[in-house]
Amino acid sequence: MGSMIDTIVQAEIxxxxxxxxxxxxxxGVVGDANASAQDIAQVIELDQxxxxxxxxxxxxxxxxxxxxxxxxxxxxxxxxxARILELAVGHRVARSMSGRxxxxxxxxxxxxxxxxxxxxxxxxxxxFVTKPVPGVAFTAALVHDIGKLLLNxxxxxxxVAQIEAVAESEHLVQVEAERRVLGTDHAEVGGVIASHxxxxxxxxxxxxYHHDPDVQPNALLDAVHIANAVAKLVGMGLxxxxxxxxxxxxxxxxxxxxxxxxxxxxxxxxxxxxxxEELWGCKRHGA
Amino acid sequence: MRHVVxxxxxxxxxxxxxxxxxxxxxxxxxxxxxxxxAGVGGIFHVMLPAASVSPEKAKTNPFMxxxxxxxxxFQEAFAAGAQKARLRVAVAGGxxxxxxxxxxxxxxxxxxxxxxxxxxxxxxIAGEDVGGNISRTLYLxxxxxxxxxxxxxxxxxx
Numbered sequence: 490m491g492s493m494i495d496t497i498v499q500a501e502i503x504x505x506x507x508x509x510x511x512x513x514x515x516x517g518v519v520g521d522a523n524a525s526a527q528d529i530a531q532v533i534e535l536d537q538x539x540x541x542x543x544x545x546x547x548x549x550x551x552x553x554x555x556x557x558x559x560x561x562x563x564x565x566x567x568x569x570x571a572r573i574l575e576l577a578v579g580h581r582v583a584r585s586m587s588g589r590x591x592x593x594x595x596x597x598x599x600x601x602x603x604x605x606x607x608x609x610x611x612x613x614x615x616x617f618v619t620k621p622v623p624g625v626a627f628t629a630a631l632v633h634d635i636g637k638l639l640l641n642x643x644x645x646x647x648x649v650a651q652i653e654a655v656a657e658s659e660h661l662v663q664v665e666a667e668r669r670v671l672g673t674d675h676a677e678v679g680g681v682i683a684s685h686x687x688x689x690x691x692x693x694x695x696x697x698y699h700h701d702p703d704v705q706p707n708a709l710l711d712a713v714h715i716a717n718a719v720a721k722l723v724g725m726g727l728x729x730x731x732x733x734x735x736x737x738x739x740x741x742x743x744x745x746x747x748x749x750x751x752x753x754x755x756x757x758x759x760x761x762x763x764x765x766e767e768l769w770g771c772k773r774h775g776a
Numbered sequence: 777m778r779h780v781v782x783x784x785x786x787x788x789x790x791x792x793x794x795x796x797x798x799x800x801x802x803x804x805x806x807x808x809x810x811x812x813x814a815g816v817g818g819i820f821h822v823m824l825p826a827a828s829v830s831p832e833k834a835k836t837n838p839f840m841x842x843x844x845x846x847x848x849x850f851q852e853a854f855a856a857g858a859q860k861a862r863l864r865v866a867v868a869g870g871x872x873x874x875x876x877x878x879x880x881x882x883x884x885x886x887x888x889x890x891x892x893x894x895x896x897x898x899x900x901i902a903g904e905d906v907g908g909n910i911s912r913t914l915y916l917x918x919x920x921x922x923x924x925x926x927x928x929x930x931x932x933x934x
Contacts, residue, residue, distance in 0.1 A: 725800075736877065736879075738879035
Protein backbone atom coordinates (compact mmCIF):
# COMPACT_ATOMS: atom_id res chain seq x y z
CA MET A 490 0.00 0.00 0.00
CA GLY A 491 1.24 3.46 -0.92
CA SER A 492 1.43 6.34 1.51
CA MET A 493 -1.56 8.11 -0.07
CA ILE A 494 -3.88 5.26 0.75
CA ASP A 495 -2.53 5.08 4.31
CA THR A 496 -3.28 8.76 4.84
CA ILE A 497 -6.73 8.58 3.31
CA VAL A 498 -7.75 5.43 5.07
CA GLN A 499 -6.45 6.49 8.46
CA ALA A 500 -8.21 9.83 8.23
CA GLU A 501 -11.47 8.58 6.83
CA ILE A 502 -12.18 5.02 7.74
CA UNK A 503 -13.42 5.88 11.21
CA UNK A 504 -16.02 8.18 9.64
CA UNK A 505 -17.53 5.39 7.62
CA UNK A 506 -20.56 3.67 9.03
CA UNK A 507 -19.01 0.69 10.82
CA UNK A 508 -20.05 -2.81 9.92
CA UNK A 509 -21.06 -4.58 13.12
CA UNK A 510 -18.81 -7.51 14.00
CA UNK A 511 -21.82 -9.80 13.84
CA UNK A 512 -22.34 -9.03 10.15
CA UNK A 513 -18.68 -9.81 9.46
CA UNK A 514 -19.05 -13.09 11.32
CA UNK A 515 -22.22 -13.76 9.34
CA UNK A 516 -20.31 -13.14 6.09
CA GLY A 517 -17.67 -15.59 7.26
CA VAL A 518 -20.08 -18.36 8.15
CA VAL A 519 -22.21 -17.87 5.01
CA GLY A 520 -19.08 -18.10 2.87
CA ASP A 521 -18.08 -21.36 4.59
CA ALA A 522 -19.40 -24.32 2.61
CA ASN A 523 -19.28 -26.54 5.71
CA ALA A 524 -21.47 -24.30 7.88
CA SER A 525 -25.02 -25.48 8.64
CA ALA A 526 -28.20 -23.42 8.96
CA GLN A 527 -27.82 -23.89 12.71
CA ASP A 528 -24.33 -22.33 12.64
CA ILE A 529 -25.66 -19.36 10.70
CA ALA A 530 -28.64 -18.91 13.02
CA GLN A 531 -26.35 -18.97 16.05
CA VAL A 532 -24.21 -16.14 14.73
CA ILE A 533 -27.30 -14.03 14.12
CA GLU A 534 -28.88 -14.79 17.48
CA LEU A 535 -25.81 -13.58 19.36
CA ASP A 536 -26.66 -10.05 18.21
CA GLN A 537 -30.06 -8.75 19.31
CA UNK A 538 -30.19 -5.89 16.86
CA UNK A 539 -29.20 -8.15 13.98
CA UNK A 540 -31.84 -10.71 15.04
CA UNK A 541 -34.54 -8.05 15.05
CA UNK A 542 -33.39 -6.75 11.68
CA UNK A 543 -33.23 -10.19 10.12
CA UNK A 544 -36.77 -10.97 11.23
CA UNK A 545 -38.07 -7.59 10.10
CA UNK A 546 -36.31 -7.80 6.73
CA UNK A 547 -37.21 -11.45 6.26
CA UNK A 548 -40.85 -10.49 6.55
CA UNK A 549 -40.58 -7.39 4.38
CA UNK A 550 -41.56 -7.19 0.74
CA UNK A 551 -37.86 -7.47 -0.24
CA UNK A 552 -37.63 -11.09 0.79
CA UNK A 553 -40.99 -11.96 -0.76
CA UNK A 554 -41.63 -14.65 1.86
CA UNK A 555 -45.11 -16.09 1.48
CA UNK A 556 -45.74 -16.83 5.17
CA UNK A 557 -44.63 -14.96 8.27
CA UNK A 558 -41.18 -15.97 9.49
CA UNK A 559 -41.01 -15.99 13.26
CA UNK A 560 -37.59 -17.43 14.15
CA UNK A 561 -34.06 -16.82 12.95
CA UNK A 562 -33.61 -20.50 12.21
CA UNK A 563 -36.72 -20.47 10.06
CA UNK A 564 -35.45 -17.37 8.27
CA UNK A 565 -32.16 -19.13 7.52
CA UNK A 566 -33.86 -22.29 6.30
CA UNK A 567 -36.43 -20.48 4.20
CA UNK A 568 -34.30 -17.71 2.74
CA UNK A 569 -30.82 -19.16 2.93
CA UNK A 570 -27.77 -17.63 4.58
CA ALA A 571 -26.67 -15.71 1.48
CA ARG A 572 -30.02 -13.95 1.24
CA ILE A 573 -29.92 -12.97 4.91
CA LEU A 574 -26.42 -11.59 4.48
CA GLU A 575 -27.72 -9.50 1.56
CA LEU A 576 -30.50 -8.14 3.73
CA ALA A 577 -28.18 -7.32 6.61
CA VAL A 578 -25.42 -5.70 4.53
CA GLY A 579 -27.86 -3.98 2.19
CA HIS A 580 -29.74 -2.49 5.12
CA ARG A 581 -26.45 -1.28 6.58
CA VAL A 582 -24.98 0.41 3.50
CA ALA A 583 -28.13 1.56 1.67
CA ARG A 584 -28.21 4.91 3.40
CA SER A 585 -24.57 5.87 2.97
CA MET A 586 -24.48 4.68 -0.64
CA SER A 587 -27.63 6.57 -1.64
CA GLY A 588 -26.09 10.02 -1.45
CA ARG A 589 -24.40 12.00 -4.21
CA UNK A 590 -20.86 11.14 -5.22
CA UNK A 591 -19.80 14.30 -7.03
CA UNK A 592 -16.19 13.21 -7.51
CA UNK A 593 -17.46 10.42 -9.73
CA UNK A 594 -20.18 12.48 -11.40
CA UNK A 595 -22.88 10.44 -9.68
CA UNK A 596 -26.06 12.13 -8.47
CA UNK A 597 -28.33 11.09 -5.65
CA UNK A 598 -29.10 7.34 -5.70
CA UNK A 599 -26.85 6.72 -8.72
CA UNK A 600 -24.08 4.82 -6.90
CA UNK A 601 -26.72 2.86 -5.02
CA UNK A 602 -28.63 2.03 -8.19
CA UNK A 603 -25.36 0.89 -9.80
CA UNK A 604 -24.62 -1.26 -6.75
CA UNK A 605 -28.06 -2.84 -6.66
CA UNK A 606 -27.90 -3.51 -10.43
CA UNK A 607 -24.52 -5.21 -9.97
CA UNK A 608 -25.83 -7.23 -7.01
CA UNK A 609 -28.84 -8.40 -9.03
CA UNK A 610 -26.57 -9.29 -11.94
CA UNK A 611 -24.30 -11.31 -9.62
CA UNK A 612 -27.26 -13.21 -8.27
CA UNK A 613 -29.07 -13.81 -11.58
CA UNK A 614 -25.76 -14.74 -13.27
CA UNK A 615 -26.22 -18.30 -12.05
CA UNK A 616 -28.93 -18.91 -14.69
CA PHE A 617 -26.64 -18.09 -17.59
CA VAL A 618 -23.34 -19.75 -16.67
CA THR A 619 -22.02 -23.29 -16.42
CA LYS A 620 -19.86 -22.77 -13.33
CA PRO A 621 -21.56 -22.35 -9.93
CA VAL A 622 -21.62 -18.77 -8.62
CA PRO A 623 -21.01 -18.47 -4.85
CA GLY A 624 -24.01 -17.24 -2.87
CA VAL A 625 -22.05 -14.31 -1.40
CA ALA A 626 -21.63 -12.83 -4.90
CA PHE A 627 -24.70 -10.63 -4.35
CA THR A 628 -23.23 -9.09 -1.20
CA ALA A 629 -19.78 -8.68 -2.75
CA ALA A 630 -21.27 -6.96 -5.81
CA LEU A 631 -23.47 -4.77 -3.63
CA VAL A 632 -20.42 -3.25 -1.90
CA HIS A 633 -17.85 -3.56 -4.72
CA ASP A 634 -17.70 0.23 -5.13
CA ILE A 635 -17.71 1.10 -1.43
CA GLY A 636 -14.25 2.61 -1.91
CA LYS A 637 -15.79 5.33 -4.08
CA LEU A 638 -17.66 6.66 -1.05
CA LEU A 639 -14.43 7.26 0.79
CA LEU A 640 -12.28 8.48 -2.11
CA ASN A 641 -15.07 10.79 -3.24
CA UNK A 642 -14.16 13.21 -0.46
CA UNK A 643 -10.69 13.63 -1.94
CA UNK A 644 -11.91 14.25 -5.45
CA UNK A 645 -12.40 18.00 -5.69
CA UNK A 646 -12.81 19.64 -9.07
CA UNK A 647 -9.06 19.99 -9.69
CA UNK A 648 -8.32 16.36 -8.90
CA VAL A 649 -11.20 15.19 -11.09
CA ALA A 650 -9.87 17.33 -13.95
CA GLN A 651 -6.38 15.87 -13.45
CA ILE A 652 -7.73 12.32 -13.55
CA GLU A 653 -9.71 13.09 -16.69
CA ALA A 654 -6.67 14.67 -18.37
CA VAL A 655 -4.39 11.75 -17.51
CA ALA A 656 -6.97 9.22 -18.73
CA GLU A 657 -7.26 11.07 -22.01
CA SER A 658 -3.60 11.83 -22.71
CA GLU A 659 -2.29 8.41 -21.69
CA HIS A 660 -5.30 6.39 -22.89
CA LEU A 661 -5.89 4.92 -19.44
CA VAL A 662 -9.10 3.48 -18.11
CA GLN A 663 -10.59 5.51 -15.29
CA VAL A 664 -9.37 3.28 -12.46
CA GLU A 665 -5.77 3.43 -13.74
CA ALA A 666 -5.94 7.21 -14.10
CA GLU A 667 -7.29 7.39 -10.56
CA ARG A 668 -4.32 5.37 -9.33
CA ARG A 669 -1.86 7.48 -11.32
CA VAL A 670 -3.10 10.72 -9.74
CA LEU A 671 -4.01 9.55 -6.22
CA GLY A 672 -1.56 6.70 -5.72
CA THR A 673 -4.50 4.42 -5.01
CA ASP A 674 -7.90 3.62 -6.49
CA HIS A 675 -11.43 2.93 -5.26
CA ALA A 676 -11.04 -0.85 -5.64
CA GLU A 677 -8.00 -0.97 -3.37
CA VAL A 678 -9.65 1.38 -0.86
CA GLY A 679 -12.76 -0.81 -1.00
CA GLY A 680 -10.64 -3.81 -0.12
CA VAL A 681 -9.19 -1.96 2.86
CA ILE A 682 -12.68 -1.06 4.06
CA ALA A 683 -13.87 -4.66 3.68
CA SER A 684 -10.85 -5.87 5.71
CA HIS A 685 -11.61 -3.23 8.31
CA UNK A 686 -15.14 -4.66 8.45
CA UNK A 687 -13.49 -8.08 8.99
CA UNK A 688 -15.16 -9.51 5.91
CA UNK A 689 -13.77 -12.93 4.93
CA UNK A 690 -10.74 -12.94 2.61
CA UNK A 691 -12.53 -14.05 -0.61
CA UNK A 692 -15.01 -11.17 -0.26
CA UNK A 693 -12.20 -8.67 0.39
CA UNK A 694 -10.33 -9.95 -2.65
CA UNK A 695 -13.42 -9.75 -4.88
CA UNK A 696 -13.83 -6.08 -3.94
CA UNK A 697 -10.14 -5.22 -4.22
CA TYR A 698 -9.65 -6.83 -7.64
CA HIS A 699 -13.04 -6.22 -9.23
CA HIS A 700 -11.35 -4.29 -12.06
CA ASP A 701 -8.56 -6.84 -12.41
CA PRO A 702 -10.03 -10.35 -12.33
CA ASP A 703 -7.31 -12.07 -14.33
CA VAL A 704 -4.63 -11.68 -11.63
CA GLN A 705 -5.97 -14.34 -9.26
CA PRO A 706 -9.10 -15.65 -10.96
CA ASN A 707 -11.86 -17.34 -8.97
CA ALA A 708 -15.62 -17.66 -9.44
CA LEU A 709 -16.57 -15.02 -6.86
CA LEU A 710 -14.19 -12.41 -8.32
CA ASP A 711 -15.29 -13.22 -11.89
CA ALA A 712 -18.94 -12.89 -10.85
CA VAL A 713 -18.33 -9.45 -9.31
CA HIS A 714 -16.33 -8.30 -12.34
CA ILE A 715 -19.07 -9.36 -14.77
CA ALA A 716 -21.75 -7.92 -12.47
CA ASN A 717 -20.04 -4.52 -12.56
CA ALA A 718 -19.85 -4.69 -16.36
CA VAL A 719 -23.56 -5.57 -16.56
CA ALA A 720 -24.50 -2.65 -14.30
CA LYS A 721 -22.61 -0.40 -16.75
CA LEU A 722 -24.18 -2.08 -19.79
CA VAL A 723 -27.67 -1.39 -18.46
CA GLY A 724 -26.66 2.25 -17.96
CA MET A 725 -26.61 2.38 -14.15
CA GLY A 726 -24.05 4.62 -12.45
CA LEU A 727 -22.06 5.63 -15.52
CA UNK A 728 -20.95 9.00 -14.13
CA UNK A 729 -17.70 10.62 -15.24
CA UNK A 730 -16.13 7.23 -15.85
CA UNK A 731 -18.78 6.42 -18.45
CA UNK A 732 -17.87 3.07 -20.00
CA UNK A 733 -14.14 3.71 -19.61
CA UNK A 734 -13.30 0.52 -17.71
CA UNK A 735 -11.65 -2.69 -18.80
CA UNK A 736 -13.95 -5.68 -19.06
CA UNK A 737 -12.36 -9.11 -19.22
CA UNK A 738 -13.87 -11.57 -21.72
CA UNK A 739 -11.79 -14.28 -19.96
CA UNK A 740 -13.81 -13.62 -16.83
CA UNK A 741 -16.95 -14.44 -18.81
CA UNK A 742 -15.52 -17.55 -20.42
CA UNK A 743 -14.17 -18.87 -17.10
CA UNK A 744 -17.76 -18.78 -15.80
CA UNK A 745 -19.15 -20.23 -19.02
CA UNK A 746 -21.04 -17.07 -19.99
CA UNK A 747 -21.75 -16.51 -23.71
CA UNK A 748 -22.36 -13.17 -25.44
CA UNK A 749 -26.03 -14.13 -25.81
CA UNK A 750 -26.16 -15.07 -22.12
CA UNK A 751 -24.70 -11.66 -21.28
CA UNK A 752 -27.47 -9.91 -23.23
CA UNK A 753 -30.16 -12.06 -21.60
CA UNK A 754 -28.70 -11.22 -18.20
CA UNK A 755 -28.90 -7.49 -19.03
CA UNK A 756 -32.58 -7.92 -19.94
CA UNK A 757 -33.29 -9.71 -16.65
CA UNK A 758 -31.39 -7.15 -14.56
CA UNK A 759 -33.08 -4.10 -16.05
CA UNK A 760 -36.52 -5.67 -15.53
CA UNK A 761 -35.86 -6.79 -11.95
CA UNK A 762 -34.10 -3.56 -11.03
CA UNK A 763 -37.32 -1.60 -11.41
CA UNK A 764 -39.06 -3.86 -8.88
CA UNK A 765 -36.09 -3.92 -6.51
CA GLU A 766 -35.69 -0.16 -6.49
CA GLU A 767 -39.17 0.30 -5.13
CA LEU A 768 -38.46 -2.18 -2.35
CA TRP A 769 -35.16 -0.54 -1.42
CA GLY A 770 -36.82 2.86 -1.51
CA CYS A 771 -34.82 4.31 -4.41
CA LYS A 772 -36.37 6.92 -6.62
CA ARG A 773 -36.78 6.05 -10.27
CA HIS A 774 -34.19 7.44 -12.63
CA GLY A 775 -34.84 11.08 -13.40
CA ALA A 776 -38.02 11.18 -11.32
CA MET B 777 -42.53 20.54 -19.90
CA ARG B 778 -39.66 18.12 -19.48
CA HIS B 779 -40.19 14.44 -20.30
CA VAL B 780 -37.61 11.95 -19.02
CA VAL B 781 -37.19 8.72 -20.95
CA UNK B 782 -35.88 5.76 -18.92
CA UNK B 783 -33.97 2.71 -20.14
CA UNK B 784 -35.98 0.55 -22.55
CA UNK B 785 -38.63 3.21 -22.91
CA UNK B 786 -39.78 5.92 -25.32
CA UNK B 787 -41.72 9.16 -25.16
CA UNK B 788 -43.42 11.32 -27.76
CA UNK B 789 -44.45 14.93 -27.24
CA UNK B 790 -46.10 17.67 -29.28
CA UNK B 791 -46.03 20.75 -27.05
CA UNK B 792 -44.00 23.76 -28.27
CA UNK B 793 -42.26 24.01 -24.90
CA UNK B 794 -41.73 20.30 -24.46
CA UNK B 795 -38.20 19.01 -23.99
CA UNK B 796 -37.54 15.28 -24.08
CA UNK B 797 -34.38 13.97 -22.41
CA UNK B 798 -32.76 10.63 -21.82
CA UNK B 799 -29.82 10.25 -19.41
CA UNK B 800 -26.86 7.92 -19.20
CA UNK B 801 -26.62 6.47 -22.70
CA UNK B 802 -23.68 4.09 -22.41
CA UNK B 803 -23.86 1.11 -24.75
CA UNK B 804 -27.59 1.88 -25.11
CA UNK B 805 -28.76 3.89 -28.10
CA UNK B 806 -30.87 7.03 -27.99
CA UNK B 807 -32.91 7.68 -31.12
CA UNK B 808 -34.46 11.14 -31.50
CA UNK B 809 -37.05 11.79 -34.22
CA UNK B 810 -38.74 15.06 -35.11
CA UNK B 811 -41.32 16.19 -37.65
CA UNK B 812 -41.27 19.99 -37.71
CA UNK B 813 -44.46 20.32 -39.74
CA ALA B 814 -46.52 18.04 -37.52
CA GLY B 815 -44.81 19.43 -34.42
CA VAL B 816 -44.16 15.94 -33.11
CA GLY B 817 -40.93 14.70 -31.54
CA GLY B 818 -39.81 11.65 -29.65
CA ILE B 819 -36.88 9.88 -28.01
CA PHE B 820 -36.41 6.14 -27.68
CA HIS B 821 -33.77 4.68 -25.31
CA VAL B 822 -33.03 1.11 -26.37
CA MET B 823 -30.75 -1.35 -24.61
CA LEU B 824 -30.23 -4.55 -26.63
CA PRO B 825 -30.04 -5.45 -30.32
CA ALA B 826 -32.36 -8.44 -30.72
CA ALA B 827 -35.43 -9.83 -28.97
CA SER B 828 -34.29 -13.38 -29.74
CA VAL B 829 -32.26 -13.44 -26.49
CA SER B 830 -35.44 -13.09 -24.47
CA PRO B 831 -38.71 -13.34 -26.46
CA GLU B 832 -40.87 -13.27 -23.33
CA LYS B 833 -39.27 -9.98 -22.20
CA ALA B 834 -39.92 -8.56 -25.68
CA LYS B 835 -43.60 -9.40 -25.25
CA THR B 836 -43.89 -7.42 -22.01
CA ASN B 837 -41.62 -4.61 -23.21
CA PRO B 838 -40.78 -4.44 -26.93
CA PHE B 839 -38.82 -1.24 -26.22
CA MET B 840 -35.99 -3.23 -24.68
CA UNK B 841 -34.78 -4.32 -28.12
CA UNK B 842 -33.85 -2.58 -31.38
CA UNK B 843 -35.63 -5.07 -33.65
CA UNK B 844 -38.96 -4.98 -31.81
CA UNK B 845 -38.80 -1.42 -30.42
CA UNK B 846 -37.80 0.73 -33.39
CA UNK B 847 -40.80 -0.22 -35.59
CA UNK B 848 -43.15 0.37 -32.64
CA UNK B 849 -41.55 3.74 -31.91
CA PHE B 850 -41.99 4.91 -35.50
CA GLN B 851 -45.55 3.57 -35.70
CA GLU B 852 -46.50 5.52 -32.59
CA ALA B 853 -44.94 8.68 -34.05
CA PHE B 854 -46.92 8.17 -37.27
CA ALA B 855 -50.11 7.67 -35.24
CA ALA B 856 -49.35 11.02 -33.57
CA GLY B 857 -49.23 12.72 -36.98
CA ALA B 858 -45.58 12.45 -38.00
CA GLN B 859 -44.71 11.45 -41.56
CA LYS B 860 -41.73 9.36 -42.52
CA ALA B 861 -40.60 11.64 -45.35
CA ARG B 862 -40.47 14.65 -43.03
CA LEU B 863 -38.71 13.00 -40.09
CA ARG B 864 -35.32 14.17 -38.93
CA VAL B 865 -33.60 11.23 -37.24
CA ALA B 866 -30.61 11.50 -34.89
CA VAL B 867 -28.78 8.71 -33.08
CA ALA B 868 -26.46 8.78 -30.04
CA GLY B 869 -24.82 6.32 -27.65
CA GLY B 870 -23.60 2.83 -28.50
CA UNK B 871 -20.45 3.27 -26.41
CA UNK B 872 -18.01 0.42 -25.91
CA UNK B 873 -16.92 -0.99 -22.59
CA UNK B 874 -13.15 -0.51 -22.28
CA UNK B 875 -11.25 -1.38 -25.40
CA UNK B 876 -14.37 -2.77 -27.05
CA UNK B 877 -13.77 -6.53 -26.94
CA UNK B 878 -16.43 -8.34 -28.97
CA UNK B 879 -17.85 -10.14 -25.97
CA UNK B 880 -19.01 -6.91 -24.34
CA UNK B 881 -19.66 -4.96 -27.57
CA UNK B 882 -23.40 -4.58 -27.05
CA UNK B 883 -23.12 -0.92 -28.11
CA UNK B 884 -21.73 -1.91 -31.48
CA UNK B 885 -24.29 -4.69 -31.90
CA UNK B 886 -27.08 -2.21 -31.10
CA UNK B 887 -25.82 0.19 -33.74
CA UNK B 888 -25.41 -2.51 -36.41
CA UNK B 889 -28.97 -3.77 -35.73
CA UNK B 890 -30.31 -0.23 -36.05
CA UNK B 891 -28.44 0.54 -39.29
CA UNK B 892 -29.73 -2.69 -40.82
CA UNK B 893 -33.29 -1.84 -39.88
CA UNK B 894 -33.00 1.74 -41.15
CA UNK B 895 -31.40 0.61 -44.41
CA UNK B 896 -34.27 -1.77 -45.12
CA UNK B 897 -36.87 0.86 -44.21
CA UNK B 898 -35.12 3.66 -46.12
CA UNK B 899 -34.61 5.84 -43.05
CA UNK B 900 -31.70 8.27 -43.24
CA ILE B 901 -29.77 9.36 -40.13
CA ALA B 902 -29.32 13.15 -40.20
CA GLY B 903 -27.00 13.37 -37.22
CA GLU B 904 -25.20 10.87 -35.08
CA ASP B 905 -22.65 10.63 -32.30
CA VAL B 906 -21.92 7.01 -31.47
CA GLY B 907 -19.14 4.83 -30.08
CA GLY B 908 -16.25 5.85 -27.84
CA ASN B 909 -16.61 5.11 -24.15
CA ILE B 910 -18.39 8.17 -22.76
CA SER B 911 -21.82 8.44 -21.19
CA ARG B 912 -24.16 10.75 -23.12
CA THR B 913 -27.37 12.60 -22.29
CA LEU B 914 -29.63 13.27 -25.29
CA TYR B 915 -32.08 16.18 -25.53
CA LEU B 916 -34.78 17.12 -28.04
CA UNK B 917 -36.64 20.42 -28.01
CA UNK B 918 -39.98 19.68 -29.65
CA UNK B 919 -40.83 23.29 -30.60
CA UNK B 920 -37.64 23.81 -32.62
CA UNK B 921 -36.43 20.29 -33.34
CA UNK B 922 -33.06 21.15 -31.83
CA UNK B 923 -31.31 17.95 -30.77
CA UNK B 924 -28.25 18.10 -28.56
CA UNK B 925 -25.95 16.04 -26.39
CA UNK B 926 -24.36 16.59 -23.02
CA UNK B 927 -21.41 14.69 -21.60
CA UNK B 928 -18.90 15.46 -18.86
CA UNK B 929 -19.85 19.13 -18.69
CA UNK B 930 -19.74 19.70 -22.47
CA UNK B 931 -22.70 20.26 -24.76
CA UNK B 932 -22.99 20.02 -28.56
CA UNK B 933 -25.68 19.91 -31.23
CA UNK B 934 -26.50 16.77 -33.10
